[in-house]
């Protein structure tokens with residue numbers, strides 16, 4: 001099952017790379033499983049549209065969240081159902097909801113679009129209890 005998911009992910013990456021000829025935007029992909037995000041470092045451009053594809057190749061739901069990320073355009077998730085809405089009383093969240101947040105159920109992908117405002121390095125992590133996957137979003 002993992003092999004099938006991984007192969008379909010690879011096909012997706014190749015297709016995305018082929019489509020990403022426009023240097024004024026950035027498309028990045030992150031895979032999640034129970035142990036890690038791969039890659040653990042992705043780069044997008046300040047002031048330019050960014051698209052994040054988030055693939056869950058693990059056996060549990062995974063999420064990717066950045067607590068604080070200055071954005072010109074707030075993050076929009078597709079499908080919208082994959083996005084945990086702020087203030088919906090998720091038991092996972094305490095305090096302020098993360099500014100960027102996407103959820104991928106097992107075997108699914110979710111897409112997030114946003115325009116980052118400011119160069120910097122922003123830690124992203126899975127915020128489910130007991131999960132430790134982590135990475136860095138570099139905004140150049």
Ligand SMILES: [Cu+2]
Nearest residue numbers: 062063126131
């Ligand atoms: Cu996780």
